[in-house]
Amino acid sequence: MSLDPATTRRIARLARIGLDDQETEAVRTQLGGILGWIEILNEVDVEGVPPMVGTTMHAALPQREDIVTDGDCQEKVLSNAPDRAGPFFTVPKVVE
Amino acid sequence: MLTDLTIAQAAEGLRRRDFSAAELTKAHTGAIGQLNERLNAYITVTADKAEAAATQADKALAAGDAPTLTGIPLGIKDLFCTEGVKTTAASRILGNFIPPYESTVTANLLKNGAVFLGKTNLDEFAMGSANLTSAFGEVENPWHRTGDASVLVPGGSSGGSAAAVAAHIAMGATGTDTGGSIRQPAAYCGIVGLKPTYGRCSRWGTIAFASSLDQAGPMTRTVEDAAIMLQAMAGHDPKDSTSADLAVPDYRAATTRSLKGLRVGIPAEYRPEGMSAELLAVWQKGIDMLRDAGCEIVDVSLPHTKYGLATYYIIAPAECSSNLARYDGVRFGVRAEGATSLDDLYEKTRHDGFGEEVRRRILVGTYVLSAGYYDAYYLKAQKVRTLIRRDFTSAFEKVDVLLTPTAPTATFGRDEKPEDPVQMYLNDIFTVPASMAGQPAMSVPVALDSRGLPLGLQLIGRHFDEETLIAAGAALEKAAAFSARPDLRAGAAA
Numbered sequence: 300m301s302l303d304p305a306t307t308r309r310i311a312r313l314a315r316i317g318l319d320d321q322e323t324e325a326v327r328t329q330l331g332g333i334l335g336w337i338e339i340l341n342e343v344d345v346e347g348v349p350p351m352v353g354t355t356m357h358a359a360l361p362q363r364e365d366i367v368t369d370g371d372c373q374e375k376v377l378s379n380a381p382d383r384a385g386p387f388f389t390v391p392k393v394v395e
Numbered sequence: 396m397l398t399d400l401t402i403a404q405a406a407e408g409l410r411r412r413d414f415s416a417a418e419l420t421k422a423h424t425g426a427i428g429q430l431n432e433r434l435n436a437y438i439t440v441t442a443d444k445a446e447a448a449a450t451q452a453d454k455a456l457a458a459g460d461a462p463t464l465t466g467i468p469l470g471i472k473d474l475f476c477t478e479g480v481k482t483t484a485a486s487r488i489l490g491n492f493i494p495p496y497e498s499t500v501t502a503n504l505l506k507n508g509a510v511f512l513g514k515t516n517l518d519e520f521a522m523g524s525a526n527l528t529s530a531f532g533e534v535e536n537p538w539h540r541t542g543d544a545s546v547l548v549p550g551g552s553s554g555g556s557a558a559a560v561a562a563h564i565a566m567g568a569t570g571t572d573t574g575g576s577i578r579q580p581a582a583y584c585g586i587v588g589l590k591p592t593y594g595r596c597s598r599w600g601t602i603a604f605a606s607s608l609d610q611a612g613p614m615t616r617t618v619e620d621a622a623i624m625l626q627a628m629a630g631h632d633p634k635d636s637t638s639a640d641l642a643v644p645d646y647r648a649a650t651t652r653s654l655k656g657l658r659v660g661i662p663a664e665y666r667p668e669g670m671s672a673e674l675l676a677v678w679q680k681g682i683d684m685l686r687d688a689g690c691e692i693v694d695v696s697l698p699h700t701k702y703g704l705a706t707y708y709i710i711a712p713a714e715c716s717s718n719l720a721r722y723d724g725v726r727f728g729v730r731a732e733g734a735t736s737l738d739d740l741y742e743k744t745r746h747d748g749f750g751e752e753v754r755r756r757i758l759v760g761t762y763v764l765s766a767g768y769y770d771a772y773y774l775k776a777q778k779v780r781t782l783i784r785r786d787f788t789s790a791f792e793k794v795d796v797l798l799t800p801t802a803p804t805a806t807f808g809r810d811e812k813p814e815d816p817v818q819m820y821l822n823d824i825f826t827v828p829a830s831m832a833g834q835p836a837m838s839v840p841v842a843l844d845s846r847g848l849p850l851g852l853q854l855i856g857r858h859f860d861e862e863t864l865i866a867a868g869a870a871l872e873k874a875a876a877f878s879a880r881p882d883l884r885a886g887a888a889a
Contacts, residue, residue, distance in 0.1 A: 351780040
């Protein structure tokens with residue numbers, strides 16, 4: 300299995316991970332190797348087998364009362380912000 | 396030496412007033428001071444906080460009726476959010492993150508009186524099998540080959556926790572296990588590591604890697620200590636919708652349970668070609684020990700074992716690509732400078748903030764979930780996962796517990812690290828299937844190999860039957876009488 304450079308760039312773009320040309324090439328080779336190795340699954344017959352979507356042993360997920368259980372902690376929410384202005388998160392100006 | 400005690404012994408000694416919690420904690424913080432620079436097992440040491448907590452513990456012990464872990468010094472994997480204490484996931488992107496809340500598992504341990512020594516090192520975001528991907532440096536395994544000073548890896552991802560416990564600079568530590576991250580490092584460092592059933596311990600406040608697999612568990616020097624720690628960590632938590640609303644049994648009581656008539660399954664598929672004769676012999680020794688303890692040995696088959704790793708390396712990256720989408724440099728974490736657009740801000744931040752292995756897994760996950768590939772990879776993997784789970788379900792109709800090796804080899808040298816990521820992934824070949832199926836599993840140290848390195852055996856149990864693991868694990872431990880200790884440890888540092 301080999302990936303082409305365009306697909307590799309598209310995947311990196313979707314993941315919002317910036318890669319330079321050299322990194323893109325390295326990733327392309329490694330991803331190709333991993334995806335090739337994963338192809339062993341092609342030999343498994345999964346006809347009629349339902350997908351396992353989680354590991355939970357319960358039949359249904361629990362539901363709780365629709366009431367407020369947390370909140371009113373603005374300072375805590377903002378305490379790790381890389382940049383803030385008053386009660387807001389801020390980002391660098393990127394629009395002219 | 397106080398650092399040589401087990402948790403059970405220390406808890407008793409504290410209650411007999413043989414020593415104080417302050418002395419016990421000081422012995423550990425002192426040993427960390429001597430050894431951590433070399434081992435790098437802790438990313439953050441919280442000695443002052445620990446000493447303050449120990450003083451509180453002494454008051455509680457004097458007042459009587461203190462919970463079991465009162466005054467017991469533990470290491471906490473730096474993946475559990477700890478209120479007011481930097482929590483990094485061993486990633487640059489969280490290098491400055493100070494959680495304003497406490498994870499449920501650590502809150503449970505604090506409620507039980509535990510003293511936290513600091514945050515232990517790990518592979519970045521728990522992605523790795525050798526603790527080589529931490530942004531804060533590699534961890535050294537306190538074990539060395541006989542007559543050979545080469546630096547060996549502690550396994551991963553909970554490598555800092557395993558090294559700390561093995562080197563006696565923590566009495567026990569928390570780990571998390573997504574595909575083997577508690578059990579494999581436990582085996583590499585000659586300690587006990589228990590991954591509970593998915594849902595037994597709350598995931599709330601633990602930094603997520605792959606949500607359908609992540610599970611917290613104890614890493615200790617004895618099976619009884621693992622039982623004591625799990626008792627405090629486990630329990631239902633409404634804040635984690637996958638947390639099981641089930642009573643937590645008395646795990647410590649299980650350590651003395653009789654094994655008479657227990658059926659132990661030996662899966663044929665855990666004996667791949669090329670497995671070392673030495674490991675096969677240790678496995679056979681484990682089988683004999685359980686037979687002598689009154690167990691019935693039964694051959695079983697888990698036919699989809701060989702597809703476990705490939706399935707895992709679709710599911711786990713897929714979930715990781717989704718979980719790690721939150722690290723965008725906007726609301727918390729490290730932000731890259733000099734962005735020219737919003738996308739550029741994201742792309743720069745995530746390129747600079749994540750290490751190579753994390754980026755690789757996010758990209759694999761993004762690929763297998765992308766339009767046109769979803770059915771071929773992700774959906775297919777989910778179906779194979781069903782088959783892997785069915786394998787375990789049918790095996791557990793015939794037997795009560797399974798016995799296998801934990802890892803295909805003993806630990807290896809830092810310089811012997813494979814260049815091909817796939818080769819590195821093979822370390823988890825025996826641990827991944829139980830993770831995929833949500834089964835509880837435990838690694839117990841059983842013997843040293845011919846080069847003087849520890850080898851572990853893995854017990855895999857039925858869902859929510861950690862008690863049988865603990866009972867069988869205690870029997871293995873007793874029969875193996877594994878008393879070897881690494882050359883690099885508190886009080887014996889070379």
